[in-house]
Amino acid sequence: MIKVEGLVKSYGKHEVLKGLNFEVKNNEIYGFLGHNGAGKSTTINILTNLIKPTKGNVSVNGSIGYLPEDPKFYTYMTGAEYLKLIGEISGFSKSNIATRSAELLELVGLKKDAKRKVGGYSRGMRQRLGFAVALFNKPQILLLDEPASALDPEGRKEMLDLIQQFKNEGGTVFLSSHILSDLERIADRIGILNKGSMVLEGSLEEIKGEYLLPIYDIEFENPIGALPKRLLAEAWVEDIQVKGTVMSVGISNPIVAKTELLRILAENNQPVTSYQVRKSSLEDIYMRAVKENA
Numbered sequence: 357m358i359k360v361e362g363l364v365k366s367y368g369k370h371e372v373l374k375g376l377n378f379e380v381k382n383n384e385i386y387g388f389l390g391h392n393g394a395g396k397s398t399t400i401n402i403l404t405n406l407i408k409p410t411k412g413n414v415s416v417n418g419s420i421g422y423l424p425e426d427p428k429f430y431t432y433m434t435g436a437e438y439l440k441l442i443g444e445i446s447g448f449s450k451s452n453i454a455t456r457s458a459e460l461l462e463l464v465g466l467k468k469d470a471k472r473k474v475g476g477y478s479r480g481m482r483q484r485l486g487f488a489v490a491l492f493n494k495p496q497i498l499l500l501d502e503p504a505s506a507l508d509p510e511g512r513k514e515m516l517d518l519i520q521q522f523k524n525e526g527g528t529v530f531l532s533s534h535i536l537s538d539l540e541r542i543a544d545r546i547g548i549l550n551k552g553s554m555v556l557e558g559s560l561e562e563i564k565g566e567y568l569l570p571i572y573d574i575e576f577e578n579p580i581g582a583l584p585k586r587l588l589a590e591a592w593v594e595d596i597q598v599k600g601t602v603m604s605v606g607i608s609n610p611i612v613a614k615t616e617l618l619r620i621l622a623e624n625n626q627p628v629t630s631y632q633v634r635k636s637s638l639e640d641i642y643m644r645a646v647k648e649n650a
């Protein structure tokens with residue numbers, strides 16, 4: 357449905373996208389994850405044909421609906437008037453505009469607010485109206501730029517449910533977010549973008565199966581010092597994060613780690629106040645992928 361090969365986008369000397377490759381299959385939700393400035397909007401703007409790539413091939417096979425990161429409306433119009441305008445611009449007949457608008461207002465939960473001015477809508481309501489606009493032409497593919505990120509938990513859930521429903525009815529979705537838990541809830545596959553490069557890609561099951569490893573959280577009485585550096589020299593240590601007096605050690609070989617970590621801690625002679633093992637979360641995987649790329 358969507359195929360991107362060797363996608364490069366530069367602004368002057370600044371290479372914002374550094375040779376991206378990915379595919380979005382028919383009827384899947386593809387979650388595009390990355391920090392602010394990673395290049396998500398740039399990628400979506402290329403997919404919508406709003407901007408041209410510097411290099412690479414992009415094919416989007418199907419009709420598209422697009423929801424920008426911060427959709428703008430004529431705030432003096434009501435929700436119903438705005439949808440009517442969209443229908444008119446798109447060349448629908450009067451009766452079709454009325455039917456489609458009513459359907460969409462119902463779908464996105466704005467029926468009772470249809471006659472209120474958009475200027476008085478909450479952020480969540482504006483986002484849902486933007487979603488209705490994206491759906492107006494009954495597209496096969498939705499391109500959604502951070503559709504839920506600025507919303508409160510309730511607004512987020514409503515938006516994610518709408519996206520899921522679109523997929524359940526046969527649609528294909530490409531959506532960006534910097535909130536992993538949102539993507540974890542609805543995405544079939546995830547691509548992690550960091551500074552213009554894809555650092556990890558796969559289905560949630562694949563990523564979890566391959567990358568979920570134990571993490572030891574060890575809390576010390578005093579500042580940690582040089583211990584992380586000492587541990588990073590060990591082949592069974594995957595990575596280390598330090599927050600205050602807590603050191604989290606990501607493990608690549610759990611069998612060796614079980615004995616070796618305790619031995620090294622004992623040698624280190626620093627008072628330990630707690631020692632716990634947990635499974636890494638998707639958040640840890642994300643942090644690790646981004647850090648390794650850096």
Ligand SMILES: Nc1ncnc2c1ncn2[C@@H]1O[C@H](COP(=O)(O)OP(=O)(O)OP(=O)(O)O)[C@@H](O)[C@H]1O
Binds near residue numbers: 367390
């Ligand atoms: N027109 C432009 N001219 C120059 N640089 C740009 C332009 N548009 C984007 N950039 C730069 O490209 C990089 C990626 O921006 P982009 O908006 O794609 O990131 P993003 O992942 O969508 O982040 P955000 O969530 O903050 O929008 C940023 O460093 C940005 O400053």
